[in-house]
Every structure is written in C-alpha cells, then in structure tokens.
Amino acid sequence: MELQENQPGATVVSRSAAKRPLAVTLVGILGLGAGVYYIVDGVLVIVSGGDTSKLAGGAFELALGVLVIGIGAGVLRMRRWAWVAFMTWAVVGLTQQLLRHFFYDHPNYVAMALNTVAVLALTPLDVQAAFGVRPPRNARLVHAVPSRSHRN
Amino acid sequence: MPSRVAATATDVEILRAFEPIVRYTQGEKFFPMDVERYVLASSLWLYIPDGTDEELVPEGALTTDVLVEQREAPFGSFFYLRFIGALDLQESAQVLVGQRQLAKRQQSEFHAGVGRLARGGLLPRLGDGLFSLSLLLRGKVPGATAAAAALKYAEMREADETYVYQGRVARQSGWTICQYWFFFAYNPWRSGFHGVNDHESDWEMVSVYLYEESGELVPEWVAYASHDFHGADLRRRWDDRVDLELEGDHPVVYAGAGSHASYFRRGEYQAEVPIPAPQRVKRVVEAMGDFWRERLGQGGEASSPLRIPFIDFARGDGLAIGPGQPQEWTPNVIDETTPWASRYRGLWGLYAQDPIAGENAPAGPMYDRDGSPRPSWFNPLGFAGLDRVPPPPRELEVLEGECARLEARQSELDRVIPEETSMLQELGVRLRSMHGSPHLATESAKLEAEAAEQAARLTGLRKERAENEAVLEGIRRRIEHLRTGAPDDPRAHIRHAAEPVPVSKMRFDRAAELWAAFSISALLIGLAVLILAAPRNVWSAVIVLVIVFIVGESILRGTFIRTVNRVAVILALVAVFVLFVQYWKFVFVALLVGLAGFLLLQRLRELRA
Numbered sequence: 073m074e075l076q077e078n079q080p081g082a083t084v085v086s087r088s089a090a091k092r093p094l095a096v097t098l099v100g101i102l103g104l105g106a107g108v109y110y111i112v113d114g115v116l117v118i119v120s121g122g123d124t125s126k127l128a129g130g131a132f133e134l135a136l137g138v139l140v141i142g143i144g145a146g147v148l149r150m151r152r153w154a155w156v157a158f159m160t161w162a163v164v165g166l167t168q169q170l171l172r173h174f175f176y177d178h179p180n181y182v183a184m185a186l187n188t189v190a191v192l193a194l195t196p197l198d199v200q201a202a203f204g205v206r207p208p209r210n211a212r213l214v215h216a217v218p219s220r221s222h223r224n
Numbered sequence: 225m226p227s228r229v230a231a232t233a234t235d236v237e238i239l240r241a242f243e244p245i246v247r248y249t250q251g252e253k254f255f256p257m258d259v260e261r262y263v264l265a266s267s268l269w270l271y272i273p274d275g276t277d278e279e280l281v282p283e284g285a286l287t288t289d290v291l292v293e294q295r296e297a298p299f300g301s302f303f304y305l306r307f308i309g310a311l312d313l314q315e316s317a318q319v320l321v322g323q324r325q326l327a328k329r330q331q332s333e334f335h336a337g338v339g340r341l342a343r344g345g346l347l348p349r350l351g352d353g354l355f356s357l358s359l360l361l362r363g364k365v366p367g368a369t370a371a372a373a374a375l376k377y378a379e380m381r382e383a384d385e386t387y388v389y390q391g392r393v394a395r396q397s398g399w400t401i402c403q404y405w406f407f408f409a410y411n412p413w414r415s416g417f418h419g420v421n422d423h424e425s426d427w428e429m430v431s432v433y434l435y436e437e438s439g440e441l442v443p444e445w446v447a448y449a450s451h452d453f454h455g456a457d458l459r460r461r462w463d464d465r466v467d468l469e470l471e472g473d474h475p476v477v478y479a480g481a482g483s484h485a486s487y488f489r490r491g492e493y494q495a496e497v498p499i500p501a502p503q504r505v506k507r508v509v510e511a512m513g514d515f516w517r518e519r520l521g522q523g524g525e526a527s528s529p530l531r532i533p534f535i536d537f538a539r540g541d542g543l544a545i546g547p548g549q550p551q552e553w554t555p556n557v558i559d560e561t562t563p564w565a566s567r568y569r570g571l572w573g574l575y576a577q578d579p580i581a582g583e584n585a586p587a588g589p590m591y592d593r594d595g596s597p598r599p600s601w602f603n604p605l606g607f608a609g610l611d612r613v614p615p616p617p618r619e620l621e622v623l624e625g626e627c628a629r630l631e632a633r634q635s636e637l638d639r640v641i642p643e644e645t646s647m648l649q650e651l652g653v654r655l656r657s658m659h660g661s662p663h664l665a666t667e668s669a670k671l672e673a674e675a676a677e678q679a680a681r682l683t684g685l686r687k688e689r690a691e692n693e694a695v696l697e698g699i700r701r702r703i704e705h706l707r708t709g710a711p712d713d714p715r716a717h718i719r720h721a722a723e724p725v726p727v728s729k730m731r732f733d734r735a736a737e738l739w740a741a742f743s744i745s746a747l748l749i750g751l752a753v754l755i756l757a758a759p760r761n762v763w764s765a766v767i768v769l770v771i772v773f774i775v776g777e778s779i780l781r782g783t784f785i786r787t788v789n790r791v792a793v794i795l796a797l798v799a800v801f802v803l804f805v806q807y808w809k810f811v812f813v814a815l816l817v818g819l820a821g822f823l824l825l826q827r828l829r830e831l832r833a
Binding site: 156159160162163166167169170171173174175176181184185187188191192195200205 | 520761763764767768771775784785788789791792793795796798799800802803806807
C-alpha cells in the first residue's frame with residue numbers, strides 16, 4: 073500500500089510548515105516545566121548532601137529532568153519521536169498513579185491529571201498527522217494493482 | 225471476445241464450454257468426487273432428539289436409491305451419513321500413522337510458513353485459544369476421523385481417479401446459469417490447515433451466468449461461494465481482469481486448503497468467525513468501537529473484536545483440475561428431478577451435535593442443514609445479487625420501456641397540474657370573498673379544509689413531476705451511454721472484495737512467530753506465578769504484566785506507536801473517571817464558572833455590537 077499525498081483532494085502536510093496546535097504548545101511547555109522541576113529538585117537534593125542512595129536519587133532526578141526537557145522541546149518542534157516518547161512517558165506515569173490510587177496509598181492526582189491532559193491533547197488524528205505519526209485524514213491509500221481493462 | 229455456445233446446445237455441452245479450472249493448495253487431501261461412490265462407502269444414521277443415534281443402513285448396503293427412500297422420524301431428528309465409523313484407540317493410532325505414510329507417499333505435505341501464528345494480535349490469539357477450548361464442550365468431529373477419511377478417500381482415488389462435478393443448468397429471468405457443485409468426502413480445515421472446523425463431506429459451488437444473443441449463449445458473470453461475502457460481492461464480470469483469471473473460456477478458481485472455499489486470486493486470506501454473543505453485547509461493543517474511532521479520533525477501519533481471524537490458504541500450488549490441466553473433469557448433470565439431490569434432505573456426513581453447526585456435515589445442494597431449501601439452488605440469481613440485473617441485451621429494452629412510461633406520465637402531469645392549479649385558485653378566490661361575513665364561518669372552514677387538501681395534492685403532483693424529471697435524466701443518460709457501446713466499470717457493483725493478505729502483513733520474522741507461539745501460555749503461567757508468589761499485590765502485578773505483554777507484542781509486530789497510544793488513551797479514560805470521582809465538586813464548580821464566563825462573554829459581545 074502506498075501513501076499518495078500529492079493527489080487532487082489530498083492534503084499535503086509538511087511537518088515543518090504545519091501549524092502547531094495550542095494544546096500541543098501547552099503540552100510542550102508542560103514538559104519543559106516538569107523537566108525544570110526535576111532538575112531543580114535534583115540539584116537541591118545533591119547540594120543538601122546525604123547518603124549514597126539519596127545522592128543517586130538526586131542524580132537520577134537530574135538526568136530525568138534533562139530527558140523531559142528534551143522531550144518537551146521535541147514536542148514544541150513537532151518531532152515524531154517526541155510524540156512517541158511523551159505517550160510512553162504518559163503510559164508509565166498513568167499506570168503508576170492509577171495503581172497507587174486503586175491498590176496503594178498517596179497517588180499524585182496532579183501528575184495523573186497532567187498526564188491525562190497530555191494524552192488527550194496528543195491523541196486527535198489531526199495532531200498525530202501533524203507529528204507524522206499517522207497519515208492525514210484525507211490522504212489516499214491506494215493498492216498497487218494492475219490497471220483495469222475495458223471490455224472489448 | 226468470449227466464446228459462445230449455441231443456445232440449443234445440451235446442458236452438458238453448455239457446462240463443458242465454461243467449466244472452471246480449480247487449483248488446489250499443496251497438501252490438499254480431498255478433491256471433488258462423485259456422490260454415488262461416497263454413498264456406497266457410507267452408512268445412514270438417524271439422530272433422535274432424546275440423544276440416541278440409530279444406524280438405519282450399514283456401509284455397503286447403502287446406494288443412492290436406498291438413500292432416497294421415504295423414512296419417518298420425530299421432529300428435531302436428523303438423518304445423516306457416516307463416511308467414517310467410530311474408531312477405538314488402536315484404530316485411531318493406526319490411521320494417524322497411516323496418514324503420515326500417505327502424505328510421504330503422495331509427496332504432498334502442507335507447510336503454513338513462518339508468520340501464521342503472528343498474524344493475529346494477542347487478543348485474537350487468546351480468542352483462538354478459547355475457540356479451540358470450546359471444542360471440548362461443543363460437539364466435534366472425533367480426532368482421528370480426518371486421518372481415517374484421508375486414507376479411505378485415498379484408497380477410493382487410487383482405485384478410480386476421476387474428478388467429478390455435479391453440473392446444473394438453470395434458466396431464470398433471461399439468464400442461463402451453469403452451477404458447478406463440487407462434492408468432497410471431508411473438510412479438514414481445522415485438523416489439516418489450522419482453520420475453523422472439520423466436518424464430513426463438503427459442498428462448494430461456482431456459477432457462470434450466461435445471456436442469449438443471436439441464438440448463442442455468452443458468459444457475463446462468474447460467482448464463487450466464499451466465506452464472509454454475500455450477494456453482488458461474490459460475482460465478477462467476465463472482463464474483470466483485476467480479479468478474474470481466465471484460461472480460454474474457463475475461469476480459474478483458487479480453492480482454500482481444507483475449507484475448499486473458492487477465491488478469484490491466489491493468496492492467503494483472512495477468514496473471520498463471529499463469536500456468538502447476545503445482540504445487546506454486540507450493540508455495546510459496536511458503540512464502544514464508534515466512540516473509539518470517532519470521538520477519540522483513533523480512526524482505522526471498523527472491525528469487531530467479537531470475531532476470530534483464521535487463515536484460509538488458497539495458494540494454488542497443488543493439483544489443478546480442469547480443461548487443459550493434468551486432470552480433467554467428469555461432469556454429472558443434476559436438476560430438481562435427480563433423486564439424491566431432491567429427495568434426501570439429511571446431512572451428507574456426521575451430525576456432530578455442534579450447537580453452532582460448524583462441525584456438523586452440510587446437507588445436499590438443494591437444502592440447508594435444517595432441511596429448508598438452499599437459496600443458492602432456488603434463487604441462483606439472488607445468490608450473486610443478479611436478481612435486479614437484466615441480461616445485457618435486455619437492459620436497453622427495459623430502459624426504453626421505463627423511459628416511455630415516465631414520459632407518458634410527465635405528459636399527463638403537464639395536463640393535470642394546470643387543471644389542479646386552476647381549481648386551487650378558484651377555492652382561494654371563494655375563500656377570500658367569504659372574509660368579513662360571519663354567517664359564512666362554517667362554509668369557510670369547510671372550504672379551508674378542501675383548499676388544504678387540494679394544495680397538498682398539487683404539491684404531491686409537482687413533486688412527482690420534478691422527481692420524474694430527475695429519474696428521466698438519468699435514464700436518458702444511461703440509454704445514450706448504452707447506445708454508444710462504451711464499457712462500464714466491471715467492478716462498480718463490488719462493495720467488499722475478498723483480498724489476499726498482503727505479504728507485508730503475512731510474513732513476520734522468526735522472533736515474532738516464536739513470541740506468538742509462546743506468549744499466551746507464558747502470560748497464563750505468569751499470572752499463575754503471581755497468584756502464588758505475590759498474593760497481596762496480585763491485581764497490580766497482573767495489570768503491569770498484561771501491559772508489558774501488550775507493548776512487547778506490539779514491538780515485535782511493528783505496531784508499537786499505535787499500541788502505546790491505545791494503552792495511553794485507555795489509561796487516560798480511567799484517570800478521567802478517577803479524577804471526576806475524586807474531585808467531582810471542583811469539576812462541577814469549574815464547569816459552572818466556565819459556563820458563566822462563556823455566557824457573560826456572549827452577552828458582552830452582543831452589548832458591544
């Protein structure tokens with residue numbers, strides 16, 4: 073099956089030229105904000121000192137912060153890998169918070185809400201198309217079949 | 225230009241002229257045979273609803289003449305044939321060994337190829353497993369029966385290698401229909417080719433539709449009976465070179481391995497078996513599917529999870545039977561007067577007492593399993609959606625007749641509408657003249673009702689005229705098109721065509737195949753271990769395990785992105801529900817504040833305007 077985007081009636085979407093939806097901008101900023109939070113928290117943990125496990129935790133948060141900032145920047149630049157990374161991140165985060173809610177204590181409802189908003193913002197077909205994750209809604213999917221012969 | 229056959233030719237000559245070439249798949253063990261030999265090698269039984277099976281005529285004593293003798297039985301009973309009798313353990317072992325030796329001797333073994341298991345996802349494979357388990361509860365054809373049938377049929381074939389079709393020529397509504405009925409001693413789709421079911425005996429059918437022109441019969445359509453398709457989707461036009469393969473004047477059929485279903489193109493097809501579920505459950509599942517696709521923007525084709533996919537292998541790399549092939553057909557002409565076809569309404573093989581009928585043998589060409597008339601026999605045109613299609617030479621005649629009728633009606637309307645208009649205007653004028661005269665109130669009300677009725681009649685006539693004009697325009701355009709002799713699209717009638725599974729979706733690598741083979745069992749063992757090892761955290765562990773399996777499966781199948789999105793959306797929906805339950809007051813307040821703000825903005829805009 074081949075994707076024909078340059079046929080009449082089909083929308084040609086160039087990702088660099090595609091307009092970034094407001095929801096995507098918010099999700100990107102959310103990612104940057106979360107990244108900054110992790111970095112600041114990680115730095116504070118390291119600076120305050122403590123045993124090896126505490127320092128390791130701080131370093132992990134620091135690395136996580138850098139990763140999340142990278143993903144947030146990727147989302148703002150409408151990169152396909154960033155969409156995949158954000159979704160994967162959301163799956164892990166939502167699973168963790170929902171398990172906490174149903175089976176354990178102290179779920180972080182703010183994190184749950186933010187992950188939910190991010191998933192719902194990145195899911196619409198048009199947004200996925202803008203990220204290059206799916207073909208545009210009116211792209212023509214055609215089979216490579218031999219041309220039809222007319223009756224004689 | 226297709227060959228023609230004289231309209232006065234005998235039925236055998238007509239059948240011979242367009243008989244199909246059937247290409248079977250390597251490993252196929254059963255081929256079309258004559259019913260007389262099958263009946264002679266079978267016994268006749270009666271199943272009575274109290275659960276007893278009674279042998280009426282033993283093997284060797286049964287002929288088609290004996291088969292059609294009138295017999296009485298209580299309601300709910302089934303007459304059925306048994307090609308293979310009950311086997312004890314020793315006999316079963318013997319036939320299973322014998323079948324292996326036979327396959328080696330015939331050098332015709334079937335290999336599904338890498339990727340068969342990986343074609344369905346985790347859920348379909350779970351459904352497949354449950355379907356297999358259901359056979360323990362449902363009635364089914366006993367395990368070694370397929371092997372015994374293969375050995376018995378091989379013996380019969382070695383003694384007399386003829387390949388027979390039961391040919392019928394029917395004439396309906398200007399069409400001449402050649403039906404080629406193929407009878408098989410056994411359908412080993414499940415036991416031999418990883419398919420849905422096994423049953424003793426099998427009937428398949430191919431139809432060629434001819435019309436008469438200048439005293440000759442010309443082929444126009446071909447229809448193959450197939451899984452999951454009905455009506456017009458079953459037929460292809462004689463000049464359809466996308467699907468229909470012809471060798472001379474003989475359509476080529478690719479038969480499914482074991483299932484014997486007919487396909488136009490060589491390939492491997494996905495057949496789907498619906499899971500029996502209450503209508504209410506089906507509606508809920510459909511609504512959820514719509515919500516998923518439309519509201520959540522997930523797109524994709526509408527496909528029901530209440531269907532289990534199976535593969536039908538129609539590779540065409542085995543024996544070919546037909547004109548110009550290594551093996552040719554022996555025709556046997558049948559019609560409503562053929563006794564075994566019309567007077568035996570029972571099953572042509574074992575009644576396995578399967579409530580969903582998949583393992584029960586079929587009835588003959590004229591009847592369904594319950595003894596009611598088979599639609600493809602009594603309505604061969606409707607079977608292929610041709611009951612509304614006149615033969616090509618008649619189409620112009622029919623259209624011209626319809627055109628003349630409509631033109632006459634338009635002339636009549638042109639005369640009637642001014643008369644009716646005049647009458648309505650008279651009523652209007654009289655009504656107007658009554659205004660201001662209170663003593664004429666009753667008369668005025670009557671006239672008002674009459675005028676309303678007249679206006680409605682006139683509106684109806686004008687509507688009819690406008691509609692007729694549109695229809696006439698279409699008919700005239702069609703007539704003009706037919707007169708030019710320009711070709712129609714031969715595939716315009718097809719809504720859903722059976723398509724072979726594309727190679728990209730068919731062949732997965734060895735890792736995916738191994739994963740598909742072990743994953744369901746590994747998942748179930750994992751669940752068992754969790755129940756034993758972590759009883760306090762079992763539910764959370766189960767959820768994590770299932771998500772890990774689903775995501776792992778998607779990585780191997782190359783569908784990670786779509787799967788991770790689906791899992792995320794499902795989790796997000798659960799989270800929305802949790803958050804709503806947890807903070808419903810805040811949500812409610814936020815909604816009220818939002819609504820108030822929205823309304824305020826609207827009013828302010830109005831004020832500024």
